[in-house]
Amino acid sequence: MKTKDEILNILKENGTAFISGEDIAKRLFVTRAAVWKGIKTLEKEGHEIEAVTNRGYRLKAVQESIDAEKIVTYLAETGANTPKLFIYDEVGSTNDEALKYAKEHPGEEAVFIAGRQTAGRGRRGREFYSPKDTGLYMSFLIYPKADFSEAALYTCMTAVALSKSIKSALGIDTKIKWVNDIFLEDKKVAGILTEGIASVEDMSLSHVVIGAGTNIYDPYEGFPGKLKDIAGFLLTERQEGAREKLAAKFITELLSYVHGNHPDFVQEYRDLSMLIGKYVRVETFKENTKKKYALVTGIDDKCGLQVRYEDGHEETLSSGEVSVKKY
Secondary structure (H helix, E strand, O other): OOHHHHHHHHHHHHOOOOEOHHHHHHHHOOOHHHHHHHHHHHHHOOOOEEEEOOOEEEEOOOOOOOOHHHHHHHHHHHOOOOOOEEEEOOEOOHHHHHHHHHHHOOOOOEEEEEOOEOOOEOHHHOEOOOOOOOEEEEEEEEOOOOEHHHHHHHHHHHHHHHHHHHHHHHOOOOEEEOOOEEEEOOEEEEEEEEEEEEOOOOOEEEEEEEEEEEEOEOOOOOOOOOHHHHEOOOEOOOOOOHHHHHHHHHHHHHHHHHOOOOOOHHHHHHHHEOOOOOEEEEEOOOOOOOOEEEEEEEEOOOOOEEEEEOOOOEEEEOOOEEEEOOO
């Protein structure tokens, strides 16, 4: 095999991760000049290769659509019933697709999966960055028998199911940041948005749409703006079927939780929390509210965050945002 072809294979293996010319040279037992020559030859052949000083090389695009058949196969291996699946290469928002489907097909549970979202959103209407081919964006349409006040519990339930699915499918340990984020070390790798629709007659939940976006790989263009310091990804090298395995495991786990097979999920949520015992900065949604600092003492049975402020006052937070205080 020619050096240029071996270089191409290495770049494909690395997916969205950069690899230095020095590392390529060591792997192939060639000089860095030979690597540079091989890169230039590949570019002449039409391969788009990104070169960044102090980072190395990577292919600009590794096209990898989500494989529906693989997801069904992995689901079959779990022994779980296959729900109605809708899989897109690109969609505006999987949550919007689920909400639309609920209007047209009331009472039918379904799962919506996309390889990219052009209008993904997070809490409080924020944009959820959803680039092509490097993430997994999913929404679940469910019909629970619960009061509207219990909608937040589905966020916590989903966080547990997603964290456990990442461990099972990819072998990676993650933690939960109250209330809806999944972290790998100090970087956010997944976020959850739960939208509950209430019945006007008795304020019970008519249906719930749970959206979860997960950063599997480093985006080809990197994370934009402020996300560079906040967001992370799960895998540094591309793994065959990683997104499909995670999707199947997540579907199995979350639907098992939704259907009441894990009544102790709140304790699991506590066990996976990254905040208990930590000092945090509390930011609420209210205008003109000062940021306050507190020690997280626990999580109650409704997934409220229990905190003790510096003046000794204690409170259980049911809404708002918490950012970890750094020393």
